[in-house]
Amino acid sequence: EVQLVESGGGLVLPGRSLRLSCAASGFTFDDHAMHWVRQAPGKGLEWVTGISWSSDSIGYADPVKGRFTLSRDNARNVLYLEMKSLRPEDTALYYCVKDIRAQSSGLFQDWGQGTQVTVSS
Amino acid sequence: SSELTQDPAVSVALGQTVRITCQGDSLRDYYATWYQQRPGQAPVLLIYDKNSRPTGVPDRFSGSSSGNTASLTITGAQAEDEADYFCNSRDTSDHRLWVFGGGTKLTVL
Numbered sequence: 001e002v003q004l005v006e007s008g009g010g011l012v013l014p015g016r017s018l019r020l021s022c023a024a025s026g027f028t029f030d031d032h033a034m035h036w037v038r039q040a041p042g043k044g045l046e047w048v049t050g051i052s053w054s055s056d057s058i059g060y061a062d063p064v065k066g067r068f069t070l071s072r073d074n075a076r077n078v079l080y081l082e083m084k085s086l087r088p089e090d091t092a093l094y095y096c097v098k099d100i101r102a103q104s105s106g107l108f109q110d111w112g113q114g115t116q117v118t119v120s121s
Numbered sequence: 122s123s124e125l126t127q128d129p130a131v132s133v134a135l136g137q138t139v140r141i142t143c144q145g146d147s148l149r150d151y152y153a154t155w156y157q158q159r160p161g162q163a164p165v166l167l168i169y170d171k172n173s174r175p176t177g178v179p180d181r182f183s184g185s186s187s188g189n190t191a192s193l194t195i196t197g198a199q200a201e202d203e204a205d206y207f208c209n210s211r212d213t214s215d216h217r218l219w220v221f222g223g224g225t226k227l228t229v230l
Contacts, residue, residue: 046221058217060218107154107169
């Protein structure tokens, strides 16, 4: 059974940093691209960032470019999202998502339950 | 960056057919993918590569596309189909990026 378990969320002051982690199990981690998708309270889905199986292709949505850094550790089956200079508009539930393919295909096959990030003073 | 537009809300009578649409210039070049999100739950992949369904998705769900518009059709809507539906596609400005539509809330009457 595929499991994606996010951690690292919480309440943080504007301008501060957070690191999210996603522990993956139940599948061959380095056979799949991975993504983070967020959802603000009562709002729709927003793709944030995605990484290919080998980390040779990483993309960032414009609102987070230059502030967020995505990485993965295929030996440990973990996906990381380093978030800096956080803003109130980054407040959302952050989902760790497994792509159906090794290269990013936008086919989000499996989703974690999410970790809440709240940016507020 | 690309944009995808969806109607905010659609309703359908139980057992009837409903079409949910997604419009955007990127859909002229790339297929839309469809997701269902029930209240309080994570999204679920419904339709990909125009009209392919993952294992477990009922065949009453189907996808189609024409020009800049992709459609999700539910034939014989059930009460459990009441949910939010999102489309997504590749961003034409950068192939590494992905964009979601704003979502359509489906009410089954």
